[in-house]
Amino acid sequence: MLTKSSTELVRQQNSALVLAALRRAGNLSHTEISADTGLASATVSAITAELEKAGVLAKAEHQVQGGRGRPRVLFTPRRDYGHLVVVRISSDIVQYSLIDYGGTLLDRFDETRNHDERGTVPFARAFVDALERLLQRSRLERDRVLAVSISSKGLVDSDTARLLWSPVFGREELDFAALLAPQWRAKVMLSNETLLVAQALAAQAERKPEGGFRALAAISLGHSIGLGVARKSQSGEMDVSAPNFGHMLHAPSAGLCRCGAYGCIEAAAGFYGILRAAFEVPADTIPAKFVPVAELDKIAASARQGHRMAGYAFRQAGLALGNGISRMLSLYERMPVHVTGPGIRYFDLMLPGIEEGLAQSMQVRLQGAPEISVAPDEQRLVFEGHLERALGAIDADIAATGTS
């Protein structure tokens, strides 16, 4: 159902518009804001005055020189308006970063995960401690942190910030909002890792001048398989989601997956799946907990030298991906696919299988195969996605609550 609208909502929307423009560009003058947003000059004055009084914006000290006429004064987000904590959880390390409202990195450290102690309880304790440490190192009060943005692989409920299923904790749920609930006033956000990659790539694509961005998919290859989809809705909003692609059904022949089901895409295209196929281990053996990359490098080397089973393993992995992508395109729409993650080192070995898997479907026969490109540096993209998403959420919050 639609919801009622009022003049205050108009201001909220337009404030958000100004903040978004400023976020994209870094700093803009009065006239540039007006041109960018389409708002009248008088309206821009009203909004910037309000935001300046609230301490969100400030006039930049360096002014641009040159040209005649009254010099422009640049508005820019006030870096000390607040702070953001980003936590990247991966299978081996957890990375904690402190960022200011302007988007610049202030501090960062990694904690290596202790593989002996399993379960969410010790992890939760370490997590809360690490956040405190991040504050202390920068002598920052807890309430200056406006948002804590967390990412992990796996299935996530972004509304409530609960981790529903993850490669690390399995079905043990982890409720990050509850973890920080009484002490922290910060907004707690939890996102799937590959969703953030899609978010970052979509933001990059939108910044390109040629425009016309509609949709894009990001696939992360590694021990597990992730998918993020970013699509522009009719209303112009960017709609990002992380479907459960890795454990979508591929074919029973893919064998036992570590999630307990049979035939997941991951069981064929994840690192342990490739290993299993290459060594001709029966497909119903319980998957290896962890596969060192060196191990896979060896298989890849022998595949490149023409070893039959090694090549077959990568081809089967590609086939699972290709079929899965074709199904994804059938259910959404044709869109470019960006492949990322540690598995891209074997992309050349998988590509023939991917293409074969794609070609089988009607969708691809009708509309053509999607563009597939490799996006290296997954970690940077995840971090960019964090910034994009968390700072955007903070901006939306500012616009919503106004100066009050």
Place this chain on the structure above:
Amino acid sequence: MLTKSSTELVRQQNSALVLAALRRAGNLSHTEISADTGLASATVSAITAELEKAGVLAKAEHQVQGGRGRPRVLFTPRRDYGHLVVVRISSDIVQYSLIDYGGTLLDRFDETRNHDERGTVPFARAFVDALERLLQRSRLERDRVLAVSISSKGLVDSDTARLLWSPVFGREELDFAALLAPQWRAKVMLSNETLLVAQALAAQAERKPEGGFRALAAISLGHSIGLGVARKSQSGEMDVSAPNFGHMLHAPSAGLCRCGAYGCIEAAAGFYGILRAAFEVPADTIPAKFVPVAELDKIAASARQGHRMAGYAFRQAGLALGNGISRMLSLYERMPVHVTGPGIRYFDLMLPGIEEGLAQSMQVRLQGAPEISVAPDEQRLVFEGHLERALGAIDADIAATGTS
């Protein structure tokens, strides 16, 4: 990107809100509108006065009696504000209906499709002629028709009203907007048939008092397989789409599909797929153009008597559906599934296969199987979906253009 807002847009949004409330309820008094929409009484006065002047609304002649105090006056859409034409294209007939702005059916006739003359050109001529006939029978001027809403099975581009792929015309495209472009000022809308079923079911679910509707899927079983998905987006808008489910890849074993690809869901679960499996015809034979329902009834009867291959055929069909649904749920979210179409007569025979196909996936193991229910009377649902969608679009248009 967000788009700029203004006070006029607020009025537009609130007018749409009033029209939607009135559309749902049929007629409402001033106070009821205010309660329903959350708008202040004064605002309701302003909006209804404007719409009344524009001839969209009128005060109903019968007033409700009883109770003391000033009697309520009911507002209702003016039936003669404009008209709507609904065209349902199915494989054997094309049904033309004339509806007024109040949503009541004024006239209807069917044209049986001539199976001898193939191709879009003769069809297009017959289509345009039939529309003219519909006007003449009710002595209606062409410009009184505000929208022409068309439905067909197959792949549709709803933005441009082009039919991209259909069971009847194959890859021959059909551009309905261009067909009526110069002569008709009506808005031309083209929707996938099962999308409309999903739209109608979602509207029903939303009207239920318990509320909390999130998403739903409709699957149509017949010669071909259709899927419609309705989901409520964060912004509260209903987002309806018709993914290419019937030709999503199931498994190569499903055999040759009439679309030319191998392994589509339809090739296993469509009527001709079931026929082929039951008679053990090689899976790469070109599918029958048309399968009479009597033929399938016979197979179903022998399956119910325990005939092995007949039972197997339906089970395989169910398996294809179950796997497909599980993949759909992996890519979207858990949601109830409504099954409709002529194939529901065999639903009991397919259900075991469906359940087996669902149970294989991690998604279902984790979140449980979706509720599956049978929705008879597909044609009525399609028609309701037409009304819901087309009258809603007309209302949105009225709100957008205002009185001007």
Place this chain on the structure above:
DNA sequence: AATTATTTTCTCGACAGTCGAGAAAATGAA
């Protein structure tokens, strides 16, 4: 050095819209 041209920013009044409060209207009951 003073003036002029140019560009940017700011300010003012007009206009569109929503809202709350209370007046006006319309009816049944006393």
Place this chain on the structure above:
DNA sequence: TTCATTTTCTCGACTGTCGAGAAAATAATT
């Protein structure tokens, strides 16, 4: 006939956007 009750309508206050033009600040010109 008067009073109570309920609904509808109207008025003034408030929030917000917009266009036009004033004010500000600088470079170029005389």
